[in-house]
C-alpha cells in the first residue's frame with residue numbers, strides 16, 4: 001500500500017488547531033450592539049466577512065453570523081454578550097467543539113473542492129464564507145485567498161469529508 | 177386476432193414471420209359509449225378488459241393522449257410485491273398478486289411474471305424493527321414475508337456488500353418470495369389485445385381536454401382532441417395527470433405530481449438473481465431479461481410535469497447502489513428517464529366513486545402502482561359496473577381525507593415501490 | 594440541476610442547497626375548531642397541483658436557512674421569480690411584460 005498523500009505540490013490539506021467558534025443570531029437592526037460586544041464591526045451582507053487580529057466574523061444568513069476568536073478569548077466574548085443581553089435580545093451559542101476546521105491550500109485547492117461542493121467557486125471572493133454542502137454533509141466554506149479555503153464541518157461528518165478529500169487529493173496527485 | 181400457441185409460433189416461423197396480424201385495431205371514436213376510461217395505462221386497459229369479461233360491458237372506450245402504455249406503465253421498474261403494512265393495503269396488493277399469477281394464461285400473452293423474490297434491506301435498528309413489524313403484520317394477513325439474517329441475505333443475493341464496515345451495513349432483510357417483476361409493456365399490450373378482442377375501442381393520440389357535466393351535475397361525456405364523446409360513466413385513470421382532468425369536472429384532488437426517475441446500465445450476463453430494495457438509502461435494483469441492471473430511486477422533491485427529473489437524484493441513487501453493491505462500481509449507465517407519479521398525502525391509492533355522479537377515479541398509486549395493475553383494474557371495473565366499491569377497495573375512498581381514516585403507508589415506509 | 598435564486602442571499606445557487614417545502618400561500622386557519630371537516634381537509638390535503646404556474650415554498654436549508662417563495666412553471670421547471678416569505682404572490686402578467 002502507498003502511504004496516503006495529504007499534500008503534493010498542488011494542494012495541502014490539513015486539520016487546523018481549535019478556535020473559539022460561536023454562532024450568533026440577532027436582528028440586523030441590533031448589529032451595532034453585537035459589533036461592540038465582539039469588538040469588530042460585523043458585516044451586514046450574507047457571505048461577507050470581516051477580521052481584526054484573531055477575531056473574525058462572517059454573515060451566514062439574514063440574522064446569523066459565525067464568529068471566530070482565539071480559544072483564550074472565548075469566556076470574555078460570552079461575558080460581553082451576556083452583558084449586552086439585558087438591552088439587546090439575541091442568541092449566542094458556543095460551537096467551538098461542534099466543528100472541525102480543515103484547511104485546503106494550494107493552486108489546485110479550488111479544483112479539489114469542486115469534487116464535493118456544488119457552488120461555482122470561481123465566483124467566490126476571498127474573505128467571504130458560505131454555508132453549503134460538501135458531498136451531502138453541510139459545511140461552512142471560508143475562502144481566505146485565491147488558493148486558500150477552510151471547511152468547517154460537524155465532527156460527526158468529519159470522517160466522511162476528510163476521507164473524500166484524501167481520495168480526491170490522491171487522484172489529483174496521480175493526474176487523474 | 178391470432179391466438180398465440182406453440183403451433184402458431186411454429187407456423188409463423190416457417191413462413192418467415194410474415195403473416196402475423198395486428199394485435200389490436202387503432203379505433204376512431206364513436207359518438208357514444210357506455211363507459212369511457214381516460215388513460216390507456218395498464219390500469220385503464222385492464223379495467224376495460226375486466227368490464228368486458230366479467231361484467232359484460234363491451235361498449236367501452238379507452239382514450240389515451242399519447243400511445244398506450246406510454247405513461248408510467250411503460251416507464252416503471254416493474255417491482256411487484258404485496259408486503260405492505262396495513263391490512264387494507266396488504267389485502268389489495270395480495271389480490272393483485274393472485275391475479276398476476278395466472279395473467280399470462282388468461283391474456284394468452286406472455287407478461288413474463290418472474291417470482292424471483294424481493295428483498296428489502298435493513299440498514300439500522302429502526303429498519304430492523306419496522307421490517308419485523310411488517311413481517312408479523314403480513315403473516316397475520318396470510319401474506320408471504322420473512323426475515324433473513326445478514327448471512328442469509330448475502331446467500332440469497334451474492335453481489336451484496338455484507339461487510340459490517342460498509343457505509344450502509346446490512347443488518348438483515350425482509351424477503352417476499354412470491355414477489356418479483358413482470359414485463360411492463362407486455363402488461364399493457366396483453367390487456368389491450370384482450371380488451372380489443374372483446375370489443376373495446378382503444379383510441380390513441382387523443383387527449384381528453386375536459387369532462388362535461390349535465391344540468392343535474394352528473395357526467396355527460398368527455399371533450400377530446402377528436403371532439404365530444406358521450407358517456408354516462410367516465411373513469412379517470414390518468415396517473416400523474418389525474419388532478420388536472422378531475423379539476424375540469426370541478427373535483428379538487430388531494431394529489432401532487434412528482435417526477436420519478438429510473439435508469440439502466442449496459443447489459444451484462446446474469447448476475448443479479450432477485451430484486452433488492454433499500455428504502456433507507458432510496459435505491460433499488462434488479463436485472464432485466466435483456467441483462468441491463470434496472471435502477472430506481474425516490475421522487476424528485478418538487479411538483480413537476482416535466483417527465484424528466486434532475487441529475488442530483490440519479491447521482492445519489494447511483495452512489496448508494498455502488499456502496500451496497502461495490503461490484504457494480506465500474507458499470508456504465510445507458511439511459512435514464514422519468515415518469516410523473518401522483519402522490520396522495522398518505523401514500524395510498526384512491527380508487528372509487530367521486531362526488532360527481534357517473535365519475536370514477538383510480539389514482540394516487542404514486543411510485544408503486546405497477547404491482548397493483550391487475551388488482552386495480554379488476555376493482556375499478558367492479559366499481560364502475562356496480563356503481564359501488566368492491567369490499568377490497570372500499571377503504572380507498574376520496575372521503576378518507578375528510579373523515580381522517582387514512583391508510584398511512586407513508587408513515588409505514590419511506591418509499592412505496 | 595435547477596439553479597434557484599435565493600432572495601435573501603441575492604444569489605443564484607444550485608438546487609442541492611435547497612429543500613422544497615410544498616405549495617405556497619396556504620395560510621393556517623385562525624380558528625381550526627370553527628371549520629367544517631371539508632374545510633379542514635382542504636387546508637390539510639387539497640393542493641392545486643397545476644400543470645403550469647405554481648407558487649411554492651423553498652428553503653435555502655444548506656445556505657442562509659430561510660424559507661422563501663417561488664413561481665415556477667411545472668411543465669418546463671423554469672423559475673419565473675422568487676420572493677421573500679410574507680410577500681404576496683407576484684402578478685405574472687407584469688413579470689412577463691418585464692421580460
Ligand SMILES: Cc1cc2nc3c(=O)[nH]c(=O)nc-3n(C[C@H](O)[C@H](O)[C@H](O)COP(=O)(O)OP(=O)(O)OC[C@H]3O[C@@H](n4cnc5c(N)ncnc54)[C@H](O)[C@@H]3O)c2cc1C
Pocket residue numbers: 214215216217218219220239240241242243244245246247248249250251252253254255256382383384385413414415416417421436437438472513514515516517541542543544545546547548593
Ligand atoms: C420511474 C418509475 C418507476 C416505477 N417503479 C415502480 C415499481 O418498481 N413498482 C411499481 O409497482 N410501480 C412502479 N412505478 C409506478 C407505476 O409505474 C404506476 O403506479 C403505474 O404504472 C400506474 O399505472 P396507470 O395505468 O395508472 O398509469 P399510466 O401508465 O401512467 O397511464 C395513465 C395514462 O393516462 C394518459 N393520460 C394522461 N392525461 C390524459 C388525458 N388528458 N387524456 C388522455 N389520456 C391521458 C397518460 O398518457 C398515460 O398513458 C414506477 C413509476 C415510475 C415513473
